Amino acid sequence: MSPRPAMHRSLRLRLLAGSLVWILAAVAIAGFLLADLFSQHVRERVDAELNGHLDQLTALFDIAPDGTATLRMPLSDPRLSRPYAGLYWQVDGGPAGTIGLLRSRSLWDTALAVPGDALADGEVHVHDVPGPDASRLRMMERLIRPAEHPDTAYRLIVALDTRQIDEPVEEFSTLLSIALGVLALGLIAAAVVQVGVGLAPLKRMRAALGAVRDGHARRLEGDYPQEVQPLVDELNTLLAHDEAMVERARTQAGNLAHAVKTPLSILANAARQDSSDLARLVDEQVGDARRQVDYHLARARAAAAVQQAGLKTPLRPVLDGLIRVMSRLHAERNLHIAVADVADTLTCRGDTQDLQEMLGNLLDNACKWAATQVAISAAIHDGQLAVHIDDDGPGLSEAQRSAVLARGVRADEHTPGSGLGLAIAHDLARVYGGDLRLDTAPLGGLRATLQLPAA
Structure with missing residues (x-):
């Protein structure tokens, strides 16, 4: 039969393995959920920012008396004035359906590629699209029809570089991983200490048993937790029972030896008072019988003593x-x-x-x-x-x-x-x-x- 694995034979390893599995699982799940929640939070904040820029663009969009589209004033965010700053706006449409009819200075000489989805009046759509300088953009668009030209549709677009989403999420994930790693190490150390403290009474009981075996004590001494104390009490009861059995065995062996030696002494004394061959034979046999009694008495006493704990x-x-x-x-x-x-x-x-x-x-x-x-x-x-x-x-x-x-x-x-x-x-x-x-x-x-x- 093959030996059992060490984990099946060690209560300490079982407890530590169980704690380790649950700690790592809990930390991993918590890390995944926290990173996902933060990512969603950042996206919601970005979408709220884009929606604010889109509302501002809608409020400033106007149609001149000559029918050309224009803005009454520039949008407030200074990034829109710097080329490839990561924040862009664009207006498509008009009578000719022109792409990039109006654009922010940040787009420089490029235009945003807009999906050809159908929009209802006032409806807002959000997309992830390619942007200038090999970037990815989070884009929000809205379709409006000016009151002056209700038959002409204009698509108002704002977009933000997704690096402004990804970088905070990556930075947060890195810090979160470090924090959760430190937390996991702390929990593992706490589990090791807890298991050690929890099993300490068993170690003390083992030392107490060793003291009984080596003859330094006759009973298991000390205070133990209520989960261990019944076992200690049973072991002490067993030790007392074994000691009583050994003592009874010794007493019975001594009584038996005394009972046998008394008639042997009488026979020996009687034989010594006679000088016949029969008397000499009886005296010799009585001597042999005494020696045999001593021999077997010694074996019986030793066999009983071996069963007694604490002899030294x-x-x-x-x-x-x-x-x-x-x-x-x-x-x-x-x-x-x-x-x-x-x-x-x-x-x-x-x-x-x-x-x-x-x-x-x-x-x-x-x-x-x-x-x-x-x-x-x-x-x-x-x-x-x-x-x-x-x-x-x-x-x-x-x-x-x-x-x-x-x-x-x-x-x-x-x-x-x-x-x-x-x-x-x-x-x-x-x-x-x-x-x-x-x-x-x-x-x-x-x-x-x-x-x-x-x-």
Whole structure:
């Protein structure tokens, strides 16, 4: 099955993508509408200006006594007096239907090309037509019939260069694009901040869960929004339930061990009071039964502890306590137990009693086989705490290393022990997600490397 795209796996990306799409769409639509409204407004203003010039031209148009068309006075806009100034007027018609019968000085020696549309008396038409100097014009025309010559029609025309429409619209569009771009960036930044602020409680909850996992807290602490608080409450309830289950499992395992050990102790005491072969056999079997109970009790306790969140055990205090015990147990051998490169900050994710069980078995085994010294070191690699216990004893061959990790197998039947120490340490390490490896030590004997998840 192919992995899901990052957007489907990230709530942050979903929210940001949705916000980005709507912001860009809203800004683009707003920009289009505002530019169109401004363009219409400019055209309406131009049409109003043309209509004013056309009304003025109509008011000043007159027929002389000799029947020639004339203007009583020039139009007021000074642009009409400058050649190709962008504003023009023209009068067509008369008895001969002359094109350019009268023209503004701004047209110079050209005449406006007028569409051949039919106009009713007093009717106004608006066109976009070509103009002088390769320009485009917004033209407005009106047909009138003077009272002195009602049979003669005159077409009165005013026109304005469309650059006076296009340039303001283009300038406005440029400024509008810059303004909307800045607005869009601001909205996107606000959306990023809003999403970050909105998801901050989830980040805090993740950190709180990490603190529980690493053993810094037993519950999710802090105030959360009402949308997140029910989830926090459920997680705290689950943590409390798991803790109660672990405690019950430990209590039941302890009760079971006590219930089994009591009759075993009675049998052992009774067997020691008799010197028969049957009594010796019973004493041996009772000893084996006790060791098996201890072994399985340790596994059950470790399996329950793994399910408990927040377990964290410092390494150095456990080692210091075990070294004192081993120094007393093997005092007659004058062993030198050295600790090197074990920082006080090294911790593992596990129960203190289980760590004591594993390290105690490994240290006891090293002390039994060491000639003169035992060396202990520890470090963290890839999230795993590795504790090395070296001795200068005879060591083990490859075949023996695999065999001694099996329950009850001993490298030398003449050496005291049950043969369960290394197996217990190996199985407990596996329960915690770690491992136990046996190699050749730099001292020449056996190196036991205990790996456990670091806290």
